[in-house]
Amino acid sequence: MTDYQVVRRPNTLLRNLNSKIASIPMILTALVVFLGGTLWTVFYSFTNSKLLPRAKFVGFDQYERLWASERWIVSIENLAIYGVFALIFSFVIGFVLAAFMDQKIRFENVFRTIFLYPFALSFIVTGLVWQWLLNPDFGAQHVVRSLGWTGFTFNPLYTQSIVIYGVLIAALWQGTGLVMVLMLAGLRGIDEDIWKASRVDGIPMVKTYLLIIIPMMRPVFITTLVIVASGIVKVYDLVVAQTSGGPGIASEVPAKYVYDYMFQAQNLGQGFAASTMMLITISIIIIPWAYLEFGGNKRG
Amino acid sequence: MADQATLNTVAAAADASSGSLSGPRGNRPRPIFSTRNIVLYGTLGLAAIYYLVPLYVMVVTSLKSMPEIRMGNIFSPPVEITFEPWVKAWAQACTGLNCDGLSRGFGNSVRITIPSVIISILIASINGYALANWRFKGMETFFTVLVIGAFIPYQVMIYPIVIVLREMGIYGTLSGLIIVHTIFGMPILTLLFRNYFASLPEELFKAARVDGAGFWNIYFRIMLPMSLPIFVVAMIIQITGIWNDFLFGVVFTRPEYYPMTVQLNNIVNSVQGVKEYNVNMAATILTGLVPLIVYFVSGKLFVRGIAAGAVKG
Numbered sequence: 001m002t003d004y005q006v007v008r009r010p011n012t013l014l015r016n017l018n019s020k021i022a023s024i025p026m027i028l029t030a031l032v033v034f035l036g037g038t039l040w041t042v043f044y045s046f047t048n049s050k051l052l053p054r055a056k057f058v059g060f061d062q063y064e065r066l067w068a069s070e071r072w073i074v075s076i077e078n079l080a081i082y083g084v085f086a087l088i089f090s091f092v093i094g095f096v097l098a099a100f101m102d103q104k105i106r107f108e109n110v111f112r113t114i115f116l117y118p119f120a121l122s123f124i125v126t127g128l129v130w131q132w133l134l135n136p137d138f139g140a141q142h143v144v145r146s147l148g149w150t151g152f153t154f155n156p157l158y159t160q161s162i163v164i165y166g167v168l169i170a171a172l173w174q175g176t177g178l179v180m181v182l183m184l185a186g187l188r189g190i191d192e193d194i195w196k197a198s199r200v201d202g203i204p205m206v207k208t209y210l211l212i213i214i215p216m217m218r219p220v221f222i223t224t225l226v227i228v229a230s231g232i233v234k235v236y237d238l239v240v241a242q243t244s245g246g247p248g249i250a251s252e253v254p255a256k257y258v259y260d261y262m263f264q265a266q267n268l269g270q271g272f273a274a275s276t277m278m279l280i281t282i283s284i285i286i287i288p289w290a291y292l293e294f295g296g297n298k299r300g
Numbered sequence: 301m302a303d304q305a306t307l308n309t310v311a312a313a314a315d316a317s318s319g320s321l322s323g324p325r326g327n328r329p330r331p332i333f334s335t336r337n338i339v340l341y342g343t344l345g346l347a348a349i350y351y352l353v354p355l356y357v358m359v360v361t362s363l364k365s366m367p368e369i370r371m372g373n374i375f376s377p378p379v380e381i382t383f384e385p386w387v388k389a390w391a392q393a394c395t396g397l398n399c400d401g402l403s404r405g406f407g408n409s410v411r412i413t414i415p416s417v418i419i420s421i422l423i424a425s426i427n428g429y430a431l432a433n434w435r436f437k438g439m440e441t442f443f444t445v446l447v448i449g450a451f452i453p454y455q456v457m458i459y460p461i462v463i464v465l466r467e468m469g470i471y472g473t474l475s476g477l478i479i480v481h482t483i484f485g486m487p488i489l490t491l492l493f494r495n496y497f498a499s500l501p502e503e504l505f506k507a508a509r510v511d512g513a514g515f516w517n518i519y520f521r522i523m524l525p526m527s528l529p530i531f532v533v534a535m536i537i538q539i540t541g542i543w544n545d546f547l548f549g550v551v552f553t554r555p556e557y558y559p560m561t562v563q564l565n566n567i568v569n570s571v572q573g574v575k576e577y578n579v580n581m582a583a584t585i586l587t588g589l590v591p592l593i594v595y596f597v598s599g600k601l602f603v604r605g606i607a608a609g610a611v612k613g
Contacts, residue, residue, distance in 0.1 A: 018515035019434030023442070026427040029486050030442045034449030037457035044459075053463070093347075100344055113599070114348045117355075120595035120602070122544030124561045125588040128568050129354045132361065132577060133374070143373045173354065178606060185607055230451045237546040241565050258455040263551065268459065275455040286451045290444075 038279065045272035053268055062273035072274065075252040078164045079281075082253070083232045085168050086175070090228060091221075093172070094179025099209060101180070102187045112184075116177035123174065127241025130170035131157060157243055160250035167242055167251055171235070179224055186220030187213070222289065229285045233278060254278050362386060362582035369577055385576070389583035394573075395566040396555070402583050405563030409543055409590075411474055412559055416481035417538040421531065424486050428493025429519050433505050443490070450487035458551050465552065472554040480548050485541065489534050492605075496530040497523060529601070536598050537605045540591040560587050 048058045066072050097115060101108055118126065133139045136155040144152040156166030190213060198208040214221075236255035243251040254274060262271030357374050362385050364378040372379075391401040398404065431443055461480060465471040470479070500523070508518045549559040558566070564587045568580045595602050 016434055016436045019430040019436055019439075022426045022430045022434075022515070023436075023439060025423045026431075026446055026486065026490060027442045029483050030445040030449060033457060033461065033483055034452060035445055037460040038449075038452055040460045041456050053459075097344070097347060100340055103340055105340060105344070109599075111344050111348060112603075113596070114351050116603070117592065117595055118351060119606075120540055120591040121588045122546065122561050122591070124544075124546050124565050125584050128564070128580065128584045129358055131568075132581060133354060133357060135374075135577075138369065138374055138577070143375060146373055173351065177351070181603055181606055226451070234453050234455075236455075237561075240546070241569070244569060255453065255455055259547070259551075262455075262459055271455075272459070275453065278453045279456045282451055282453055286448060290448050 041272050042276050042279070045269065045276045047269055047272075049268040049272070051266045051268070058269075062269045063277075066270060066273045066277065071249050071252055072254075072257055074249050075254045075257050078251060078253055079233070079235070082164050082168055082171070082235065083229070085165075086171055086232055087225070087228060089168075089172050090176045090179045091224070093176045094224075095183050095214075097176070097180045098183035098187055101184055112181070115180050118174045119177045121174065123235075123237035124241040126170050126174045127167075127238045127243075130166070130173070131242045134166050134169075158247055160247050163243055163247065163251040167235075167239055170242055171238055174238075175228070175231070179228065182220060182224045182227075183217070186217045189220075190216055222292075226285060226289050230282060233281050233285075254281075358581045358585050362389075362578055362585055364578050366576060366578060382578075385578035385582040386586070388576070388579045389567075389586055393567045393579055393583060395558075395563055395570065402560060402563060402567070402586055405558060405560035406586070408474070408553075408557050408563075409560040412477055412481070412549075412557075413539060413542045416478045416485070416542050417535060419478065420482040420485040420489060420538055421534045423482060424489030424534070425493045425524075425527075425531070426519065427486070427490045428495075429497050429523055430515075431490065431494040432497035432500075433518070434515060443494070446487050447491060450484075454484070454547060458547075462551065471552070472557070474553065474557050477548060477552045477557070477559075480552050481538075481542050481545070484548070485538055488537060492530065492534055492537070493527075496527060500526065532598070533601050533605045536594055536602050539594050543590050 044053050044055070045062055046059060047054055047056050048061065049056075101111060105111070134141075134155070134157045136142065136158055141152060141154045144154070156162045156169075194212060194216070195208070198212060203212075234255055235253055236259065239245060239251055239253050239256055245252045245256055255278065258271050258275045258278065261267045261274060353375075360377055361369065361374060363381045363383070364372075365380065365382050365384070368379060389401060390403050390406075392399055393401045431439060461483075462471060465476045465479070468476075470476040504522065504526075505518065508522055513521065543559075544561060545559065546561045546565070549562045553559070553562075564583050567583055
């Protein structure tokens with residue numbers, strides 16, 4: 001872009017002043033809210049703040065209490081199960097749908113509109129719809145039973161051991177359309193000549209996808225992975241709407257733990273410690289990606 | 301290279317949405333009932349049914365009376381169509397002591413969404429413009445922090461914001477929530493505008509500079525009029541995002557200002573009283589209606605907004 005470094009003037013602060021003024025909101029958001037807010041929370045996670053934040057340090061007490069809490073363990077387990085399955089299924093379904101959509105089919109617009117519309121809906125709406133669909137007395141289970149299969153049981157929302165899969169079904173309904181669209185964009189970015197070459201060489205289609213196309217789409221997969229994974233760690237509204245964390249604590253998730261401790265149990269220190277753990281989880285995903293994306297690269 | 305790839309992704313996404321319009325390409329048409337077509341359309345059709353069933357069930361449930369719901373199954377169409385659940389959801393459903401229905405939440409959501417969308421887009425577009433055309437030292441660093449910050453879980457940052465807003469005396473009010481939406485909309489929108497302005501021909505900017513136009517002049521007289529499509533994309537992202545928000549609404553507002561999503565959740569998941577599933581479903585559709593309308597009307601641009609969120613900085 002425009003290189004202003006060529007001409008150096010003594011007063012660097014006033015240089016490009018309008019641009020600096022215009023960037024104040026961005027700088028404040030980046031430094032004060034994102035960086036400052038995060039550091040503040042991490043800092044106070046080492047205190048025993050209850051109703052109000054107090055700078056009385058207790059070391060790792062909050063973290064010990066956190067990892068001793070059954071509810072937190074359940075939350076983490078749920079997040080792990082939900083995360084792994086959500087990633088696998090949304091990628092597989094999203095990619096397969098995208099590959100099918102890429103076969104120069106008719107009604108492509110109609111199909112895309114149908115696959116993507118749930119993504120426009122909020123998690124609250126998603127959760128409530130699937131709460132109703134999975135309702136044991138009226139929903140899927142009831143319908144199958146009334147067809148004559150009376151022993152049929154499919155009651156995820158009221159069964160502790162499988163409730164998280166009920167949430168997963170709803171999440172996949174909402175989110176696979178997004179993965180499909182991103183994958184489709186990636187597929188459309190692949191040079192037509194690749195296909196021609198593989199056809200000339202007589203490589204079967206499935207094999208072409210697995211061995212040539214997917215490796216070529218690595219950047220798309222990585223971006224999609226980052227977007228989907230960071231969405232998974234944040235999952236909150238869906239659980240609140242669909243199960244409220246129940247039955248019991250069987251479908252609790254970390255984000256809900258944070259909210260409940262900060263704003264309901266008035267145990268801020270626990271909330272801060274739990275949110276710091278969420279931050280660490282996200283960092284594991286984001287730092288390698290950010291390193292690849294921004295590391296030493298000034299091209300912008 | 302990186303930028304080329306970025307543009308390709310956006311172009312491909314835009315292309316994806318106009319695919320069927322671009323006319324016949326590739327091979328000759330094959331017979332309609334080939335195995336390939338049956339598998340292809342069969343799978344897509346089944347998937348389409350899976351995606352459509354919840355919407356269908358929502359609509360039919362909301363049009364049934366409660367006795368009919370108790371009798372029949374959720375997939376059967378209503379025998380006797382009634383709009384009473386809709387009226388009740390809109391005007392009478394109770395949350396706590398208030399029984400004025402979702403209309404209150406709708407009003408709040410409108411009053412939250414409109415100013416948030418306008419302010420956040422205005423600020424982010426100016427930021428993006430400065431990033432693309434008026435660079436200064438260190439600017440990219442702030443931008444990188446901003447983009448990475450978009451991935452930090454909100455839970456990590458909400459409490460400090462609560463404190464700041466409380467100090468400012470606007471915690472719990474609509475203006476507080478509008479500020480929060482503006483802040484958290486900034487990474488994606490700034491990225492969107494920066495990429496867009498950077499893709500405009502540089503000669504344009506240089507010519508304006510030669511003619512003596514300054515920062516604001518170029519923005520308002522040249523960039524703004526040229527970038528209407530990207531403003532529409534930004535509006536789509538923001539309207540759906542803010543309307544669908546739940547966490548910020550519940551954290552940063554008092555009950556009388558709760559947005560529609562929060563009120564909907566309180567109505568449906570309230571433990572008191574008999575569950576009225578038809579009213580609940582009518583309320584759910586009503587809440588989803590605004591983003592759905594935005595989605596169906598915008599179509600192609602919605603996809604572009606998603607691609608914009610997906611491309612790298």
